[in-house]
Amino acid sequence: MSTNEYTEKVMDHFSNPRNVGEIADANGVGEVGNAKCGDIMKIYLKVEDNVIKDVKFKTFGCGAAIATSSMVTELVMGKSLDEALEITNQAVAEALGGLPPVKMHCSNLAADAMHEAIKDYMSKQNK
Amino acid sequence: MKRIYFDHAATTPTDKTIANTMLEYMTTKFGNPSSVHSFGREVRKEVSEARENIAALINANANEIFFTSGGSESDNFALKGIAFANKNKGNHIITTQIEHHAILHTCQWLEKQGFEVTYLPVDEDGMISLDELKAAITDKTILISIMFANNEVGTIEPIKEIGAIAKEHGIYFHTDAVQAVANVEIDVQDMNIDLLSLSGHKFYGPKGIGAIYIRRGVKIQAVQLGGAQERNMRAGTENVPAIVGLGMSAVIAKRDFVEKNAHLVALRDKLIKGIQEQIPDIKLNGHPTKRLPGNVNFSFRYIEGESLLLSLDMKGIAASSGSACTSGSLDPSHVLLAMGLIHEIAHGSLRISLGRDNTEEDIAYTLEVLPQIIARLRSMSPLCAENSLGVTAKECKTCYKK
Ligand SMILES: Cc1ncc(COP(=O)(O)O)c(C=O)c1O
Numbered sequence: 224m225s226t227n228e229y230t231e232k233v234m235d236h237f238s239n240p241r242n243v244g245e246i247a248d249a250n251g252v253g254e255v256g257n258a259k260c261g262d263i264m265k266i267y268l269k270v271e272d273n274v275i276k277d278v279k280f281k282t283f284g285c286g287a288a289i290a291t292s293s294m295v296t297e298l299v300m301g302k303s304l305d306e307a308l309e310i311t312n313q314a315v316a317e318a319l320g321g322l323p324p325v326k327m328h329c330s331n332l333a334a335d336a337m338h339e340a341i342k343d344y345m346s347k348q349n350k
Numbered sequence: 351m352k353r354i355y356f357d358h359a360a361t362t363p364t365d366k367t368i369a370n371t372m373l374e375y376m377t378t379k380f381g382n383p384s385s386v387h388s389f390g391r392e393v394r395k396e397v398s399e400a401r402e403n404i405a406a407l408i409n410a411n412a413n414e415i416f417f418t419s420g421g422s423e424s425d426n427f428a429l430k431g432i433a434f435a436n437k438n439k440g441n442h443i444i445t446t447q448i449e450h451h452a453i454l455h456t457c458q459w460l461e462k463q464g465f466e467v468t469y470l471p472v473d474e475d476g477m478i479s480l481d482e483l484k485a486a487i488t489d490k491t492i493l494i495s496i497m498f499a500n501n502e503v504g505t506i507e508p509i510k511e512i513g514a515i516a517k518e519h520g521i522y523f524h525t526d527a528v529q530a531v532a533n534v535e536i537d538v539q540d541m542n543i544d545l546l547s548l549s550g551h552k553f554y555g556p557k558g559i560g561a562i563y564i565r566r567g568v569k570i571q572a573v574q575l576g577g578a579q580e581r582n583m584r585a586g587t588e589n590v591p592a593i594v595g596l597g598m599s600a601v602i603a604k605r606d607f608v609e610k611n612a613h614l615v616a617l618r619d620k621l622i623k624g625i626q627e628q629i630p631d632i633k634l635n636g637h638p639t640k641r642l643p644g645n646v647n648f649s650f651r652y653i654e655g656e657s658l659l660l661s662l663d664m665k666g667i668a669a670s671s672g673s674a675c676t677s678g679s680l681d682p683s684h685v686l687l688a689m690g691l692i693h694e695i696a697h698g699s700l701r702i703s704l705g706r707d708n709t710e711e712d713i714a715y716t717l718e719v720l721p722q723i724i725a726r727l728r729s730m731s732p733l734c735a736e737n738s739l740g741v742t743a744k745e746c747k748t749c750y751k752k
């Protein structure tokens with residue numbers, strides 16, 4: 224099974240995911256999903272002065288999907304929105320020490336969900 | 351950490367006595383059964399004894415048993431061998447949507463060779479309909495191939511009734527009994543089975559060995575050509591150690607049948623009941639009663655199978671899932687989809703397949719850790735309404751059809 228190719232870092236984030244949950248007064252929420260493959264990710268942001276003060280996630284998906292969600296929250300915590308927007312899927316996978324090739328699309332979702340949440344925040348600010 | 355093996359439908363450990371005996375047939379009794387000398391003779395006898403023991407397990411005659419490399423080869427042999435030997439009579443084959451890939455992919459290949467295949471649907475318990483089977487039969491139908499018991503959900507098909515229908519229409523009936531052998535009573539005479547596939551490693555025999563039963567008089571063509579082994583039906587020097595091992599596993603299966611299966615059923619029902627009592631939002635997959643003694647298959651809503659397997663593995667429990675993420679493809683189990691499960695629920699499936707060495711303690715331990723694991727994964731899931739702040743997940747545009 225492809226799962227035994229997971230790095231220690233992936234397993235660490237899978238078993239002790241950081242920042243799981245929801246933010247009641249989130250001002251940016253992003254959701255991406257592909258139920259066909261079996262993953263849906265939701266990222267909640269609390270943004271103040273263009274800085275991500277708090278971030279949480281909820282994920283339906285495989286080990287890699289959960290680990291990448293956790294990792295992305297760790298990567299953006301305390302970052303400015305501009306910095307966060309520069310974090311790519313590739314960067315998330317790399318921060319985890321890589322993902323098995325068949326799982327690369329799971330990492331796509333984590334950064335995308337985070338970007339969606341930032342977009343959601345921005346569109347609310349523009350109103 | 352103690353490890354619990356709950357994946358006997360994938361493979362079983364080879365019985366220790368069998369493994370030890372096999373070693374002898376690699377080192378001292380290593381002869382080629384085709385040889386004239388005493389080295390050949392001493393193993394020739396063992397091969398025919400193994401053949402008799404396999405035959406006895408399914409109430410066939412020894413000369414109707416042919417050794418193969420396993421379930422996949424037997425399935426290929428049955429389908430291709432019958433198709434090409436009978437193509438003057440017709441080009442139509444009937445099978446089901448829930449077969450093992452050894453059948454499905456062979457059928458798809460046969461379609462490319464000009465054969466026509468009907469894939470019968472199943473109901474929500476994974477059961478085929480005899481009426482639909484009858485309706486699918488045409489005067490071009492040469493073969494019905496329906497699995498005895500499903501490897502994922504454990505549903506046992508109405509084999510005797512199918513055999514009667516096939517006989518009535520003069521159509522050959524093959525059954526993939528890889529999961530059923532040793533777990534369900536099989537009588538090829540009484541059930542009118544013309545061809546049957548079985549595999550050693552699913553019932554405590556070695557891997558890479560199996561057999562096909564071909565009723566005397568069935569018109570079939572060899573697929574693997576070469577030497578005259580297996581009465582010209584399957585070329586290649588016999589895998590004597592594995593054949594001896596397979597024969598022994600048949601003897602053990604017959605000897606322990608009642609006791610072993612009573613043990614499995616007791617554990618299975620305890621586990622099913624325990625899960626149903628402790629965990630909400632679940633679905634038992636497969637037929638509630640007509641199921642393999644060792645099969646437990648549940649879908650847990652809101653979570654995905656691979657993360658469930660990983661979590662169980664961290665607790666020492668080895669199981670399997672029909673989730674796409676474990677298969678390397680984008681689609682979850684074709685069996686669960688054929689049973690009408692929506693993708694989201696098929697992804698959250700867990701198969702626990704019990705074996706003779708599992709104990710009450712294994713079940714108790716599982717019932718202790720599984721609810722915790724499910725609760726933890728659900729607390730992370732955006733699909734779980736209970737844990738959400740009233741924001742329900744958007745419906746997926748691509749596949750939450752139903
Ligand atoms: C129903 C069924 N058919 C065929 C096979 C293939 O058997 P083998 O692994 O011996 O080729 C399996 C096992 O995976 C099975 O469960």
Ligand code: FES
Pocket residue numbers: 260261262283284285286287288325326329674675
């Ligand atoms: S969630 Fe499907 S492969 Fe990761």
